[in-house]
Amino acid sequence: MYDATLENDVSQKDIKIAADNVQVHYGDTHAIKDVSVQIQDKTVTAFIGPSGCGKSTFLRTLNRMNDTIDICRVTGQILLDGEDIYDSKVDPVQLRAKVGMVFQKPNPFPKSIYDNIAYGPRIHGLANSKADLDVIVEKSLRRGAIWNEVKDRLHEPGTGLSGGQQQRLCIARAVATEPEVLLMDEPCSALDPIATAQVEELIDELRTNYSVVIVTHSMQQAARVSQKTAFFHLGNLVEYDDTSKIFTNPTDERTESYITGRIG
Amino acid sequence: MVDSHIVTGFDRDLESVQAHIMKMGGLVEEAILEASKALRERDEELSEKVRQADKAIDALEEVINEEASRIIALRAPTAVDLRVILSVMKIAGNLERIGDYAKNMAKRNTVLVQMTPVEGSRAALGRMAREVQLMLKDALDAYIQRDVELAYEILERDRDIDQMYNALFREFLTFMMEDPRHITPCMHLHFIAKNTERMGDHVTAIAEQVIYLVTGSMPDDARPKGDTTSRDPEMSAPQ
Numbered sequence: 001m002y003d004a005t006l007e008n009d010v011s012q013k014d015i016k017i018a019a020d021n022v023q024v025h026y027g028d029t030h031a032i033k034d035v036s037v038q039i040q041d042k043t044v045t046a047f048i049g050p051s052g053c054g055k056s057t058f059l060r061t062l063n064r065m066n067d068t069i070d071i072c073r074v075t076g077q078i079l080l081d082g083e084d085i086y087d088s089k090v091d092p093v094q095l096r097a098k099v100g101m102v103f104q105k106p107n108p109f110p111k112s113i114y115d116n117i118a119y120g121p122r123i124h125g126l127a128n129s130k131a132d133l134d135v136i137v138e139k140s141l142r143r144g145a146i147w148n149e150v151k152d153r154l155h156e157p158g159t160g161l162s163g164g165q166q167q168r169l170c171i172a173r174a175v176a177t178e179p180e181v182l183l184m185d186e187p188c189s190a191l192d193p194i195a196t197a198q199v200e201e202l203i204d205e206l207r208t209n210y211s212v213v214i215v216t217h218s219m220q221q222a223a224r225v226s227q228k229t230a231f232f233h234l235g236n237l238v239e240y241d242d243t244s245k246i247f248t249n250p251t252d253e254r255t256e257s258y259i260t261g262r263i264g
Numbered sequence: 265m266v267d268s269h270i271v272t273g274f275d276r277d278l279e280s281v282q283a284h285i286m287k288m289g290g291l292v293e294e295a296i297l298e299a300s301k302a303l304r305e306r307d308e309e310l311s312e313k314v315r316q317a318d319k320a321i322d323a324l325e326e327v328i329n330e331e332a333s334r335i336i337a338l339r340a341p342t343a344v345d346l347r348v349i350l351s352v353m354k355i356a357g358n359l360e361r362i363g364d365y366a367k368n369m370a371k372r373n374t375v376l377v378q379m380t381p382v383e384g385s386r387a388a389l390g391r392m393a394r395e396v397q398l399m400l401k402d403a404l405d406a407y408i409q410r411d412v413e414l415a416y417e418i419l420e421r422d423r424d425i426d427q428m429y430n431a432l433f434r435e436f437l438t439f440m441m442e443d444p445r446h447i448t449p450c451m452h453l454h455f456i457a458k459n460t461e462r463m464g465d466h467v468t469a470i471a472e473q474v475i476y477l478v479t480g481s482m483p484d485d486a487r488p489k490g491d492t493t494s495r496d497p498e499m500s501a502p503q
Contacts, residue, residue: 220340247342249480259342261274262267 013040016181016211017062022076024057024066031057033235034076039181039228044203044212046222046243049232050258055215058232059183062213063099064092080181097124100179104186106166108158108173113150116158116169117141120177136176144172145202164195171202175210182206184214188221200225219259223247231255274339281331281352282408285359288324289404291317292359293397295366296463300393302370303456304386306377314370321363328356347480351473355407358466358473362400365459369393372452379449385435389456392428396463399425403470412478418471419483425464432457433493 017039024032032054039045039062047055057066064085066072078085085095097120109116117137118127127133137154141147146168150161158169167187174182184203188196203225206212216222222229223243230240231252239246239255250256269275295314302310332353335341341349399418406414436450436457475483 219342223342248346250343256343257267260345261269261271 013043015039016041016043016081017213018077018079018082019058019062020077020079022058022061022074022078024054024061024075025073026057026069027071031235032061035232035237037230037237037240039211039213041211042207042209043228044207044214044226045228045230046226047213047215047230047232048217048219048222048258049238051217053232054235055230055232056185058237059185059213059215062181062183063096063101065096065101067092094124097177098179099181099183100174100177101183101185102167102170102174102187105190106163106170108161108166108169110157110159112155113141113158113161113169114154116173117176120173124177126177140172140176141169143175143202143206144168145198145205146172162195164191164198167191167195167199168202171199171206175206179210181211181213184212186215186217189217196221219247231258233258271339274335274345277331277335277339278345278348281328281335282348284324284328284331285352285355286404286408288321288328288356288359289400291321291324292363292366293400295321295363296393296397296400299366299369299373300390300397303373303376303393304390306373306381308374308377311370311373311377315367318363318367321360325356325360328352332356344477347477351407351477354473355470358469362463362466365463368459369456372456376449376452380445382439382446382449382453385432385439385453388428388432388435389453389460392425392432392457392460393463395421395428396425396460396467399464399467400470403467403474406471406474407477410474410478412475415471415474415478416483419468422464422468425461429457429461430493 015038017037019035019037019039022032022035023030035054035058047059049055060066061074061078062085066074074086080095080099084090085099109119111119114137117140118133121127121133121136127136138147138151141150146165149165150169158166161169167190171182171184171187187203188199191199200221203212203214207227214222214225226243228240229243229246231238231246231250231254233254239250239252241251245251246255247259250259256262295317298310298317299314301307302314332349335349339345399421402414403418405411406418433454436454439446440450472483475481
Protein backbone atom coordinates (compact mmCIF):
# COMPACT_ATOMS: atom_id res chain seq x y z
CA MET A 1 0.00 0.00 0.00
CA TYR A 2 1.27 3.47 -0.85
CA ASP A 3 2.05 5.55 2.17
CA ALA A 4 2.40 9.23 1.37
CA THR A 5 4.18 9.92 4.64
CA LEU A 6 6.93 7.39 3.96
CA GLU A 7 9.26 9.76 2.13
CA ASN A 8 9.33 12.09 5.08
CA ASP A 9 9.26 9.44 7.76
CA VAL A 10 12.24 10.14 9.93
CA SER A 11 11.16 8.18 12.99
CA GLN A 12 13.85 5.56 12.41
CA LYS A 13 16.79 8.01 12.22
CA ASP A 14 19.56 8.10 14.81
CA ILE A 15 19.87 10.91 17.28
CA LYS A 16 22.65 13.28 16.21
CA ILE A 17 22.38 15.98 18.84
CA ALA A 18 20.81 15.51 22.25
CA ALA A 19 20.25 18.71 24.23
CA ASP A 20 19.22 18.31 27.82
CA ASN A 21 17.94 21.04 30.15
CA VAL A 22 19.80 23.76 28.29
CA GLN A 23 19.64 27.23 29.84
CA VAL A 24 21.17 30.33 28.28
CA HIS A 25 21.59 33.66 30.06
CA TYR A 26 22.76 36.93 28.53
CA GLY A 27 23.75 38.79 31.67
CA ASP A 28 20.47 38.96 33.60
CA THR A 29 18.31 37.93 30.68
CA HIS A 30 17.15 34.34 30.70
CA ALA A 31 17.12 33.68 26.94
CA ILE A 32 16.68 29.89 26.81
CA LYS A 33 14.66 28.20 29.52
CA ASP A 34 15.29 24.55 30.12
CA VAL A 35 15.24 23.30 26.54
CA SER A 36 15.61 19.59 25.86
CA VAL A 37 15.48 18.35 22.30
CA GLN A 38 16.81 15.46 20.28
CA ILE A 39 17.88 16.32 16.76
CA GLN A 40 17.96 13.45 14.32
CA ASP A 41 20.64 12.56 11.84
CA LYS A 42 19.98 12.95 8.10
CA THR A 43 16.97 15.09 8.84
CA VAL A 44 16.13 18.74 8.34
CA THR A 45 14.94 20.26 11.58
CA ALA A 46 13.38 23.73 11.49
CA PHE A 47 13.30 26.13 14.43
CA ILE A 48 10.44 28.59 14.20
CA GLY A 49 9.06 31.25 16.51
CA PRO A 50 8.58 34.99 16.83
CA SER A 51 11.53 37.39 17.02
CA GLY A 52 13.39 37.15 20.31
CA CYS A 53 12.00 33.69 21.13
CA GLY A 54 15.51 32.25 21.41
CA LYS A 55 15.62 30.08 18.31
CA SER A 56 18.83 31.65 16.96
CA THR A 57 20.38 31.67 20.42
CA PHE A 58 19.64 27.98 20.79
CA LEU A 59 21.00 27.24 17.31
CA ARG A 60 24.22 29.02 18.24
CA THR A 61 24.66 26.91 21.36
CA LEU A 62 24.89 23.85 19.10
CA ASN A 63 28.35 24.83 17.81
CA ARG A 64 29.34 27.08 20.72
CA MET A 65 29.04 30.28 18.73
CA ASN A 66 27.78 31.89 21.93
CA ASP A 67 31.27 31.41 23.41
CA THR A 68 32.24 34.55 21.53
CA ILE A 69 29.79 36.63 23.58
CA ASP A 70 31.29 37.49 26.98
CA ILE A 71 28.07 37.89 28.97
CA CYS A 72 26.56 34.71 27.59
CA ARG A 73 26.33 31.74 29.95
CA VAL A 74 25.21 28.28 28.84
CA THR A 75 24.29 25.50 31.26
CA GLY A 76 22.84 22.06 30.72
CA GLN A 77 24.17 19.41 28.42
CA ILE A 78 24.51 19.16 24.66
CA LEU A 79 25.74 15.86 23.27
CA LEU A 80 26.94 15.46 19.70
CA ASP A 81 27.06 11.73 18.95
CA GLY A 82 27.03 11.13 22.68
CA GLU A 83 29.92 13.50 23.46
CA ASP A 84 29.49 16.66 25.51
CA ILE A 85 30.42 19.60 23.27
CA TYR A 86 30.86 21.89 26.29
CA ASP A 87 33.48 19.59 27.81
CA SER A 88 36.71 21.47 28.58
CA LYS A 89 38.62 19.05 26.36
CA VAL A 90 36.65 20.03 23.28
CA ASP A 91 38.31 22.52 20.96
CA PRO A 92 35.58 24.87 19.69
CA VAL A 93 37.40 25.32 16.38
CA GLN A 94 37.38 21.57 15.74
CA LEU A 95 33.77 21.44 16.87
CA ARG A 96 32.79 24.12 14.34
CA ALA A 97 34.47 22.15 11.57
CA LYS A 98 32.11 19.30 12.48
CA VAL A 99 29.11 21.56 13.03
CA GLY A 100 29.14 24.02 10.14
CA MET A 101 27.15 27.21 9.99
CA VAL A 102 25.55 29.38 7.32
CA PHE A 103 24.37 32.86 8.24
CA GLN A 104 21.52 35.13 7.29
CA LYS A 105 23.56 37.41 5.05
CA PRO A 106 25.93 35.79 2.56
CA ASN A 107 29.41 36.54 3.90
CA PRO A 108 32.02 35.27 1.45
CA PHE A 109 35.64 36.01 2.36
CA PRO A 110 37.16 38.83 0.30
CA LYS A 111 39.07 36.22 -1.62
CA SER A 112 38.63 34.26 -4.82
CA ILE A 113 35.83 31.73 -5.15
CA TYR A 114 38.44 28.98 -5.02
CA ASP A 115 40.03 30.29 -1.84
CA ASN A 116 36.66 30.74 -0.14
CA ILE A 117 36.19 26.99 -0.36
CA ALA A 118 39.86 26.00 0.12
CA TYR A 119 40.34 28.08 3.29
CA GLY A 120 38.69 25.67 5.74
CA PRO A 121 40.21 22.44 4.39
CA ARG A 122 43.64 24.17 4.39
CA ILE A 123 43.57 25.29 8.02
CA HIS A 124 42.15 21.96 9.16
CA GLY A 125 44.79 20.12 7.14
CA LEU A 126 42.24 18.11 5.15
CA ALA A 127 44.24 18.31 1.90
CA ASN A 128 47.80 17.11 1.34
CA SER A 129 48.33 18.54 -2.09
CA LYS A 130 47.04 21.08 -4.55
CA ALA A 131 45.38 18.21 -6.42
CA ASP A 132 43.55 17.11 -3.26
CA LEU A 133 42.41 20.66 -2.69
CA ASP A 134 41.15 20.93 -6.28
CA VAL A 135 39.06 17.84 -5.72
CA ILE A 136 37.59 19.21 -2.48
CA VAL A 137 36.81 22.57 -4.07
CA GLU A 138 35.01 21.00 -7.01
CA LYS A 139 33.11 18.52 -4.83
CA SER A 140 32.03 21.24 -2.41
CA LEU A 141 30.93 23.61 -5.15
CA ARG A 142 28.95 20.78 -6.73
CA ARG A 143 27.28 20.04 -3.39
CA GLY A 144 26.53 23.73 -3.08
CA ALA A 145 24.80 23.47 -6.47
CA ILE A 146 26.89 26.31 -7.85
CA TRP A 147 29.73 24.51 -9.69
CA ASN A 148 28.31 25.01 -13.18
CA GLU A 149 27.92 28.72 -12.60
CA VAL A 150 31.43 29.35 -11.27
CA LYS A 151 33.69 26.65 -12.72
CA ASP A 152 35.11 29.03 -15.34
CA ARG A 153 35.72 31.88 -12.91
CA LEU A 154 37.15 30.17 -9.84
CA HIS A 155 39.79 32.83 -9.39
CA GLU A 156 37.46 35.79 -9.47
CA PRO A 157 36.41 37.30 -6.13
CA GLY A 158 33.53 35.57 -4.35
CA THR A 159 32.05 38.96 -3.54
CA GLY A 160 31.42 39.51 -7.28
CA LEU A 161 28.71 36.85 -7.36
CA SER A 162 24.98 37.59 -7.02
CA GLY A 163 23.38 37.33 -3.54
CA GLY A 164 21.90 33.89 -4.22
CA GLN A 165 25.18 32.63 -5.66
CA GLN A 166 27.09 34.05 -2.68
CA GLN A 167 24.80 32.19 -0.29
CA ARG A 168 25.28 28.93 -2.15
CA LEU A 169 29.03 29.65 -2.12
CA CYS A 170 28.81 30.00 1.67
CA ILE A 171 26.95 26.69 1.90
CA ALA A 172 29.62 25.09 -0.31
CA ARG A 173 32.24 26.59 2.03
CA ALA A 174 30.43 25.18 5.04
CA VAL A 175 30.34 21.66 3.58
CA ALA A 176 33.99 21.77 2.44
CA THR A 177 35.24 20.71 5.88
CA GLU A 178 32.95 17.64 5.76
CA PRO A 179 30.80 18.69 8.69
CA GLU A 180 28.28 16.30 10.21
CA VAL A 181 25.77 18.94 11.13
CA LEU A 182 24.90 22.08 9.22
CA LEU A 183 23.32 24.97 11.10
CA MET A 184 21.55 27.61 9.02
CA ASP A 185 20.38 30.86 10.51
CA GLU A 186 17.78 32.29 8.12
CA PRO A 187 19.83 31.36 5.05
CA CYS A 188 17.26 32.69 2.59
CA SER A 189 16.05 35.92 4.14
CA ALA A 190 18.27 38.03 1.87
CA LEU A 191 17.49 36.04 -1.27
CA ASP A 192 14.90 36.34 -4.03
CA PRO A 193 12.36 33.52 -4.56
CA ILE A 194 14.39 31.78 -7.27
CA ALA A 195 17.59 31.77 -5.22
CA THR A 196 15.50 30.69 -2.21
CA ALA A 197 14.12 27.74 -4.18
CA GLN A 198 17.65 26.76 -5.21
CA VAL A 199 18.86 26.89 -1.61
CA GLU A 200 15.82 24.90 -0.45
CA GLU A 201 16.46 22.26 -3.10
CA LEU A 202 20.06 22.18 -1.91
CA ILE A 203 18.98 21.73 1.72
CA ASP A 204 16.84 18.78 0.68
CA GLU A 205 19.85 17.19 -1.05
CA LEU A 206 22.13 17.91 1.90
CA ARG A 207 19.95 15.91 4.26
CA THR A 208 21.05 12.65 2.62
CA ASN A 209 24.47 13.27 4.21
CA TYR A 210 23.99 15.70 7.05
CA SER A 211 21.80 16.66 9.88
CA VAL A 212 20.53 20.13 8.94
CA VAL A 213 19.08 22.59 11.45
CA ILE A 214 17.51 25.69 9.99
CA VAL A 215 16.18 28.77 11.72
CA THR A 216 13.59 30.52 9.62
CA HIS A 217 11.02 33.26 9.94
CA SER A 218 9.19 31.90 6.95
CA MET A 219 6.82 29.26 8.20
CA GLN A 220 6.15 28.18 4.66
CA GLN A 221 9.86 27.58 4.26
CA ALA A 222 9.91 25.48 7.42
CA ALA A 223 6.95 23.53 6.07
CA ARG A 224 8.64 23.03 2.71
CA VAL A 225 12.12 21.97 3.74
CA SER A 226 11.95 20.31 7.14
CA GLN A 227 10.80 16.95 8.45
CA LYS A 228 10.86 18.03 12.09
CA THR A 229 9.82 21.41 13.46
CA ALA A 230 10.47 22.96 16.84
CA PHE A 231 8.41 25.96 17.93
CA PHE A 232 10.07 28.36 20.38
CA HIS A 233 8.25 31.00 22.37
CA LEU A 234 9.70 33.34 25.03
CA GLY A 235 12.74 31.12 25.46
CA ASN A 236 10.74 27.92 25.86
CA LEU A 237 10.58 25.05 23.44
CA VAL A 238 6.80 24.84 23.20
CA GLU A 239 6.38 21.99 20.76
CA TYR A 240 8.65 19.68 18.79
CA ASP A 241 7.11 17.22 16.38
CA ASP A 242 6.88 16.05 12.79
CA THR A 243 6.55 19.06 10.50
CA SER A 244 3.37 17.69 8.95
CA LYS A 245 1.82 17.40 12.41
CA ILE A 246 2.87 20.91 13.46
CA PHE A 247 1.36 22.47 10.35
CA THR A 248 -1.88 20.50 10.19
CA ASN A 249 -2.79 19.81 13.79
CA PRO A 250 -0.41 21.18 16.42
CA THR A 251 -0.94 20.13 20.01
CA ASP A 252 -0.17 23.36 21.82
CA GLU A 253 -2.45 26.38 21.47
CA ARG A 254 0.51 28.75 21.29
CA THR A 255 1.87 26.85 18.29
CA GLU A 256 -1.55 26.98 16.65
CA SER A 257 -1.86 30.73 17.25
CA TYR A 258 1.59 31.38 15.85
CA ILE A 259 1.45 29.30 12.71
CA THR A 260 -2.06 30.43 11.78
CA GLY A 261 -1.07 34.09 12.21
CA ARG A 262 -3.21 34.81 15.27
CA ILE A 263 -2.25 36.89 18.24
CA GLY A 264 -0.71 34.38 20.62
CA MET B 265 -10.50 29.32 18.23
CA VAL B 266 -11.72 32.67 19.49
CA ASP B 267 -8.57 34.61 18.63
CA SER B 268 -8.66 36.58 15.44
CA HIS B 269 -5.90 36.77 12.86
CA ILE B 270 -3.38 39.57 12.88
CA VAL B 271 -4.30 40.07 9.21
CA THR B 272 -8.02 40.83 9.51
CA GLY B 273 -8.63 40.19 5.82
CA PHE B 274 -7.94 36.52 6.50
CA ASP B 275 -10.77 36.44 9.06
CA ARG B 276 -13.10 38.14 6.60
CA ASP B 277 -12.27 35.55 3.92
CA LEU B 278 -12.88 32.64 6.28
CA GLU B 279 -16.13 34.15 7.54
CA SER B 280 -17.34 34.79 4.02
CA VAL B 281 -16.77 31.23 2.81
CA GLN B 282 -18.45 29.81 5.91
CA ALA B 283 -21.40 32.19 5.49
CA HIS B 284 -21.82 30.80 1.98
CA ILE B 285 -21.88 27.26 3.39
CA MET B 286 -24.68 28.30 5.75
CA LYS B 287 -26.62 29.93 2.94
CA MET B 288 -26.18 26.86 0.77
CA GLY B 289 -27.26 24.63 3.66
CA GLY B 290 -30.41 26.71 4.12
CA LEU B 291 -31.31 26.34 0.45
CA VAL B 292 -30.73 22.58 0.58
CA GLU B 293 -32.92 22.20 3.69
CA GLU B 294 -35.66 24.10 1.87
CA ALA B 295 -35.26 21.89 -1.20
CA ILE B 296 -35.71 18.73 0.90
CA LEU B 297 -38.80 20.11 2.63
CA GLU B 298 -40.43 21.38 -0.54
CA ALA B 299 -39.66 18.28 -2.62
CA SER B 300 -41.17 16.13 0.10
CA LYS B 301 -44.20 18.45 0.41
CA ALA B 302 -44.69 18.32 -3.36
CA LEU B 303 -44.59 14.52 -3.20
CA ARG B 304 -47.11 14.39 -0.35
CA GLU B 305 -49.53 16.85 -1.94
CA ARG B 306 -48.96 15.71 -5.55
CA ASP B 307 -48.00 19.30 -6.36
CA GLU B 308 -46.50 19.59 -9.82
CA GLU B 309 -45.88 23.32 -9.60
CA LEU B 310 -43.89 23.03 -6.38
CA SER B 311 -41.85 20.19 -7.94
CA GLU B 312 -40.91 22.48 -10.78
CA LYS B 313 -39.91 25.17 -8.30
CA VAL B 314 -37.57 22.74 -6.51
CA ARG B 315 -35.99 21.76 -9.83
CA GLN B 316 -35.36 25.40 -10.70
CA ALA B 317 -34.02 26.25 -7.23
CA ASP B 318 -31.25 23.64 -7.57
CA LYS B 319 -29.41 26.01 -9.91
CA ALA B 320 -28.79 28.43 -7.06
CA ILE B 321 -27.38 25.59 -4.92
CA ASP B 322 -25.00 24.56 -7.69
CA ALA B 323 -23.91 28.17 -8.19
CA LEU B 324 -23.12 28.51 -4.49
CA GLU B 325 -20.93 25.43 -4.60
CA GLU B 326 -18.93 27.10 -7.38
CA VAL B 327 -18.60 30.28 -5.32
CA ILE B 328 -17.41 28.32 -2.28
CA ASN B 329 -14.84 26.34 -4.28
CA GLU B 330 -13.51 29.52 -5.86
CA GLU B 331 -13.24 31.27 -2.52
CA ALA B 332 -11.53 28.24 -0.99
CA SER B 333 -8.96 27.97 -3.77
CA ARG B 334 -8.29 31.70 -3.55
CA ILE B 335 -7.69 31.44 0.21
CA ILE B 336 -5.32 28.51 -0.33
CA ALA B 337 -3.39 30.43 -2.98
CA LEU B 338 -3.23 33.79 -1.22
CA ARG B 339 -3.26 32.99 2.49
CA ALA B 340 -1.52 29.60 2.71
CA PRO B 341 -3.78 28.43 5.57
CA THR B 342 -2.36 26.05 8.19
CA ALA B 343 -3.70 24.00 11.11
CA VAL B 344 -7.31 24.89 11.98
CA ASP B 345 -7.52 27.38 9.08
CA LEU B 346 -6.47 24.67 6.67
CA ARG B 347 -9.08 22.33 8.14
CA VAL B 348 -11.76 25.01 7.70
CA ILE B 349 -10.89 25.27 4.02
CA LEU B 350 -10.73 21.51 3.45
CA SER B 351 -14.00 20.99 5.31
CA VAL B 352 -15.93 23.74 3.48
CA MET B 353 -14.91 22.24 0.15
CA LYS B 354 -16.13 18.79 1.16
CA ILE B 355 -19.29 20.06 2.84
CA ALA B 356 -20.13 22.11 -0.26
CA GLY B 357 -19.79 18.90 -2.29
CA ASN B 358 -22.06 17.00 0.12
CA LEU B 359 -24.66 19.76 0.08
CA GLU B 360 -24.63 19.85 -3.69
CA ARG B 361 -25.31 16.10 -3.82
CA ILE B 362 -28.18 16.39 -1.33
CA GLY B 363 -29.61 19.20 -3.44
CA ASP B 364 -29.40 16.95 -6.49
CA TYR B 365 -31.29 14.17 -4.72
CA ALA B 366 -34.01 16.65 -3.73
CA LYS B 367 -34.21 17.78 -7.33
CA ASN B 368 -34.45 14.16 -8.46
CA MET B 369 -37.28 13.59 -5.97
CA ALA B 370 -39.13 16.54 -7.53
CA LYS B 371 -38.46 15.20 -11.02
CA ARG B 372 -39.85 11.77 -10.17
CA ASN B 373 -42.84 13.44 -8.58
CA THR B 374 -43.82 15.06 -11.88
CA VAL B 375 -44.04 11.50 -13.29
CA LEU B 376 -45.78 10.10 -10.19
CA VAL B 377 -48.61 12.66 -10.25
CA GLN B 378 -49.68 11.21 -13.59
CA MET B 379 -50.27 7.79 -11.97
CA THR B 380 -52.67 6.31 -9.44
CA PRO B 381 -51.27 7.02 -5.97
CA VAL B 382 -49.74 4.11 -4.04
CA GLU B 383 -51.25 4.22 -0.58
CA GLY B 384 -49.34 4.40 2.67
CA SER B 385 -45.78 4.98 1.55
CA ARG B 386 -46.05 8.73 1.12
CA ALA B 387 -46.33 9.45 4.83
CA ALA B 388 -43.30 7.25 5.56
CA LEU B 389 -41.28 8.96 2.81
CA GLY B 390 -42.31 12.34 4.24
CA ARG B 391 -41.18 11.36 7.74
CA MET B 392 -37.87 10.14 6.38
CA ALA B 393 -37.25 13.37 4.44
CA ARG B 394 -38.24 15.41 7.50
CA GLU B 395 -35.77 13.51 9.66
CA VAL B 396 -32.97 14.00 7.10
CA GLN B 397 -33.73 17.72 6.98
CA LEU B 398 -33.55 17.93 10.78
CA MET B 399 -30.26 16.03 10.77
CA LEU B 400 -28.92 18.46 8.20
CA LYS B 401 -30.04 21.43 10.29
CA ASP B 402 -28.25 19.96 13.31
CA ALA B 403 -25.14 19.17 11.25
CA LEU B 404 -24.95 22.80 10.11
CA ASP B 405 -25.50 23.98 13.69
CA ALA B 406 -22.76 21.61 14.85
CA TYR B 407 -20.52 23.12 12.17
CA ILE B 408 -21.09 26.70 13.24
CA GLN B 409 -20.91 25.89 16.96
CA ARG B 410 -17.92 23.55 16.42
CA ASP B 411 -19.97 21.04 18.45
CA VAL B 412 -18.35 17.59 18.27
CA GLU B 413 -20.92 15.94 20.55
CA LEU B 414 -23.80 16.99 18.36
CA ALA B 415 -21.86 15.76 15.31
CA TYR B 416 -21.43 12.32 16.89
CA GLU B 417 -25.15 12.26 17.67
CA ILE B 418 -25.91 12.80 13.97
CA LEU B 419 -23.72 9.82 13.09
CA GLU B 420 -25.93 7.72 15.33
CA ARG B 421 -29.16 9.10 13.94
CA ASP B 422 -28.25 8.03 10.41
CA ARG B 423 -29.04 4.50 11.54
CA ASP B 424 -32.72 5.46 11.93
CA ILE B 425 -32.78 6.72 8.36
CA ASP B 426 -31.28 3.43 7.17
CA GLN B 427 -33.96 1.50 9.06
CA MET B 428 -36.73 3.63 7.59
CA TYR B 429 -35.34 2.84 4.17
CA ASN B 430 -35.23 -0.90 4.92
CA ALA B 431 -38.87 -0.82 5.95
CA LEU B 432 -39.87 1.06 2.79
CA PHE B 433 -37.86 -1.36 0.65
CA ARG B 434 -39.91 -4.25 2.02
CA GLU B 435 -43.15 -2.36 1.58
CA PHE B 436 -42.47 -1.52 -2.06
CA LEU B 437 -41.46 -5.11 -2.73
CA THR B 438 -44.76 -6.30 -1.33
CA PHE B 439 -46.77 -3.79 -3.37
CA MET B 440 -45.00 -4.80 -6.55
CA MET B 441 -45.56 -8.49 -5.94
CA GLU B 442 -49.23 -7.88 -5.23
CA ASP B 443 -49.94 -6.07 -8.45
CA PRO B 444 -47.64 -5.56 -11.44
CA ARG B 445 -49.36 -2.23 -12.14
CA HIS B 446 -47.64 -0.95 -9.00
CA ILE B 447 -44.20 -1.62 -10.43
CA THR B 448 -43.67 1.71 -12.22
CA PRO B 449 -44.77 3.99 -9.37
CA CYS B 450 -43.03 1.78 -6.79
CA MET B 451 -39.79 1.88 -8.74
CA HIS B 452 -39.93 5.69 -8.65
CA LEU B 453 -40.87 5.69 -4.96
CA HIS B 454 -38.08 3.26 -4.22
CA PHE B 455 -35.56 5.54 -5.92
CA ILE B 456 -36.89 8.41 -3.84
CA ALA B 457 -36.46 6.36 -0.66
CA LYS B 458 -32.97 5.27 -1.67
CA ASN B 459 -32.00 8.84 -2.54
CA THR B 460 -33.30 10.08 0.78
CA GLU B 461 -31.24 7.41 2.50
CA ARG B 462 -28.22 8.67 0.51
CA MET B 463 -28.99 12.22 1.67
CA GLY B 464 -28.61 10.89 5.21
CA ASP B 465 -25.18 9.53 4.29
CA HIS B 466 -24.12 12.94 2.98
CA VAL B 467 -25.38 14.60 6.16
CA THR B 468 -23.32 12.06 8.10
CA ALA B 469 -20.29 13.01 5.99
CA ILE B 470 -20.88 16.65 6.93
CA ALA B 471 -21.00 15.68 10.62
CA GLU B 472 -17.71 13.80 10.14
CA GLN B 473 -16.19 16.97 8.68
CA VAL B 474 -17.24 18.84 11.83
CA ILE B 475 -15.37 16.26 13.90
CA TYR B 476 -12.34 16.56 11.62
CA LEU B 477 -12.47 20.35 11.74
CA VAL B 478 -12.48 20.46 15.53
CA THR B 479 -10.26 17.51 16.46
CA GLY B 480 -7.96 17.26 13.46
CA SER B 481 -8.84 13.63 12.79
CA MET B 482 -11.78 11.72 11.41
CA PRO B 483 -13.97 9.72 13.84
CA ASP B 484 -12.23 6.42 14.63
CA ASP B 485 -15.18 4.06 14.71
CA ALA B 486 -16.65 2.92 11.45
CA ARG B 487 -19.98 4.68 11.41
CA PRO B 488 -23.10 2.64 12.11
CA LYS B 489 -24.57 1.01 9.03
CA GLY B 490 -28.27 0.28 9.10
CA ASP B 491 -28.94 -0.37 5.42
CA THR B 492 -28.86 -4.15 5.18
CA THR B 493 -30.77 -4.59 1.92
CA SER B 494 -27.63 -5.16 -0.11
CA ARG B 495 -26.46 -7.97 2.20
CA ASP B 496 -29.66 -9.72 3.27
CA PRO B 497 -30.80 -12.45 0.88
CA GLU B 498 -34.29 -12.31 2.47
CA MET B 499 -34.59 -8.78 1.13
CA SER B 500 -34.20 -9.67 -2.54
CA ALA B 501 -37.09 -10.61 -4.78
CA PRO B 502 -37.83 -14.35 -5.05
CA GLN B 503 -36.13 -16.12 -7.96
